[in-house]
Amino acid sequence: MDKIKAIMANEKYSKLFDKAKKEREEKEKLKAEQEKLAKEEDAKKEKEDKKEEIEGIYKEVSALPGIHCMFYDDNYTDCYFFEGLKEGVSKASGALEVKEMLGADKIVAFGDNKNDIPLFEIADESYAVANACDELKQKATGVIGSNSEDAVARFLLERFEAGLINE
DSSP states (O other): OHHHHHHHHSHHHHHHHHHHHHHHHHHHHHHHHHHHHHHHHHHHHHHHHHHHHHHHHHHHHHTSTTEEEEEEEOSSSSOEEEEEEETTOSHHHHHHHHHHHHTOSOOEEEEOSGGGHHHHHHOSEEEEETTSOHHHHHHSSEEEOOGGGTHHHHHHHHHHHTTOSOO
């Protein structure tokens, strides 16, 4: 043990030891970065494979008569979505039906993804949350805070307190 302490105390050996330790740490860091990149590449490949699989289903179902389909990537996860609905059924058609049933004067819509575009197109006012896809934001009357900040609830509360929403 005394020999090791003596060697460590020697400035020349201490510098060599520090250099070797630093090189080992750099190699470990580089290896960890390479492993991370490899995992990311694998995840990207898996996402593309799933996209192709879901896109194939989308194309098959889209060819069926009386069915309206949407296929888009999610803006929160690394997933793709496929939606198949009876022709004429959408968030937009549902909102119009509710408007008529209630005798409402207008539709104010909120959304975050591409499946909200038809709803925004028929709404009198439309608000995208801050973390919505860019395509929806471009169609919106305005952009409010993110969904994780309860932006829709805050928007409605502000409007209600200002007397802009009737019961």
